[in-house]
Amino acid sequence: MSLDTATPLNSLGIAKPVSETRVVVAMSGGVDSSVVAAMLADEGYDVVGVTLQLYDHGAALAKKGACCAGIDIHDARRVAEEMGFPHYVLDYENIFRDAVIDEFADSYLAGATPVPCIRCNERVKFKDLLETARDLDADCMATGHYIQRKTGPHGAELHSAADANRDQSYFLFSTTQQQLDFLRFPLGHLASKDETRALAAKYGLPVAMKPDSQDICFVPNGDYASVIEKLRPGAAEPGEIVDIDGNVLGNHKGVIHYTIGQRRGLGIGGLVDPLYVVKLDVDNRRVIVGPKELLATRIVPVREVNWLGDETFENVTEREIMVKVRSTRPPRPAILRALSPSTAEVELLTPEEGVSPGQACVFYETGGSRIFGGGWIHAG
Structure with a gap:
C-alpha cells in the first residue's frame, strides 16, 4: 500500500504518523541511548530497544567480578521497563570478536595504533544491528551518538554535533550513505551533556547520573598490552630500543607497549634531549626513537x-x-x-x-x- 504523499513528515523525517513509525534504538545501557529511547517513546513512537552483548569481561580478562557488560544490559532493560517498550538482548560476542577484537590485536602486533570503536560502528552496530532493525520492520534506527544528520539538496548529510566537546564524528566517518539514510541521531543538536542528563532526570531514568564510559569496552582498565597478551600469547617478546642510526640505547619488553609519538616510559634516561618513538620495526622487534622533529x-x-x-x-x-x-x-x-x-x-x-x-x-x-x-x- 502506497503512502499518501500529503502525509506530513514526523520529527524523524518519515512520512508516517508517529504511532505507526517503528524505531529500533541501539541501547548501550548508558545515559545517552537511554534518553534517546525514552524521548522517542514519550513522543509516541513504536520503540524497540536492542542491546548487544559484545563482550564477556570476566572470561576475557580472567577477572572475577568484571561484570560491566551485565550491568549495562540490566540498566538498558530497566529503562525499557520504566518507559514501557520492548527490549531485546542479542548475543553478538562471536561477531564482535571476529570483526573487531581480532583485528585490534593483529593491528597492534603489526605496529599500528587501531581505533576499534570505529570498526565496531562500521562492522557491527551499523551493519549487523542495522540489518536486524530492518528485519524487525523498523522505519529507522536511532542511536545516542553525538553527531547530526541533516537533509541537504542531494539527500542525508552527516554533520558534526552542536557540542564540539561531545562530537563523535571521528568515530563515525565510515557510515555509508545507505546507512545514513536509515539512521537517526536525536542528541546531535544538544548544546551540552548537561541537557542530556536533564532529559534523563525529566523521564525519571535510573541511569540519569551514570558516569560516561572512558575506555574501550573490552579494555576496561586502559591496559591494551595485557589484553593483547591474553588474546595473542607470546606477543610481548622483548627487543631493542635503538636510535635512527641503529645504535642500541636500551631494551624493551614488547613492541605492543609502545605507540608512535610516545616519550614517557622508554626507560632510556640520562639523555640531554628528549627522544620519542618515531617508528616500530615489528619484524625485528625494535622500537626506533628520535628527536621530536622526526x-x-x-x-x-x-x-x-x-x-x-x-x-x-x-x-x-x-x-x-x-x-x-x-x-x-x-x-x-x-x-x-x-x-x-x-x-x-x-x-x-x-x-x-x-x-x-x-x-x-x-x-x-x-x-x-x-x-x-x-x-x-x-x-x-
Whole structure:
C-alpha cells in the first residue's frame, strides 16, 4: 500500500504518523541511548530497544567480578521497563570478536595504533544491528551518538554535533550513505551533556547520573598490552630500543607497549634531549626513537576511503578540506587528492606530529560542519 504523499513528515523525517513509525534504538545501557529511547517513546513512537552483548569481561580478562557488560544490559532493560517498550538482548560476542577484537590485536602486533570503536560502528552496530532493525520492520534506527544528520539538496548529510566537546564524528566517518539514510541521531543538536542528563532526570531514568564510559569496552582498565597478551600469547617478546642510526640505547619488553609519538616510559634516561618513538620495526622487534622533529608528517596516505561528498570521489583531484588525524585533535587544513575509488593522499598544510598507521583520517568541510567521510592511515 502506497503512502499518501500529503502525509506530513514526523520529527524523524518519515512520512508516517508517529504511532505507526517503528524505531529500533541501539541501547548501550548508558545515559545517552537511554534518553534517546525514552524521548522517542514519550513522543509516541513504536520503540524497540536492542542491546548487544559484545563482550564477556570476566572470561576475557580472567577477572572475577568484571561484570560491566551485565550491568549495562540490566540498566538498558530497566529503562525499557520504566518507559514501557520492548527490549531485546542479542548475543553478538562471536561477531564482535571476529570483526573487531581480532583485528585490534593483529593491528597492534603489526605496529599500528587501531581505533576499534570505529570498526565496531562500521562492522557491527551499523551493519549487523542495522540489518536486524530492518528485519524487525523498523522505519529507522536511532542511536545516542553525538553527531547530526541533516537533509541537504542531494539527500542525508552527516554533520558534526552542536557540542564540539561531545562530537563523535571521528568515530563515525565510515557510515555509508545507505546507512545514513536509515539512521537517526536525536542528541546531535544538544548544546551540552548537561541537557542530556536533564532529559534523563525529566523521564525519571535510573541511569540519569551514570558516569560516561572512558575506555574501550573490552579494555576496561586502559591496559591494551595485557589484553593483547591474553588474546595473542607470546606477543610481548622483548627487543631493542635503538636510535635512527641503529645504535642500541636500551631494551624493551614488547613492541605492543609502545605507540608512535610516545616519550614517557622508554626507560632510556640520562639523555640531554628528549627522544620519542618515531617508528616500530615489528619484524625485528625494535622500537626506533628520535628527536621530536622526526614526528612531523605532511603527506598522509589513506585507504579504505568512505566518501560522503556529493560528487564521485575519483573526481576529487585537489580539494581544500579540514582533517582530523586523531580523535583528540581539532581539524586542520589540508589538501585531499583521490588516487583511486578507495585510496587518497592527504597533504597537511601544517605538518602534524605523531601521525600513526591504524588511526583514522576524517574529512571535514572547510568553514562548515559537514563530514565528507574519511579513511584509514597506513604506512604507505
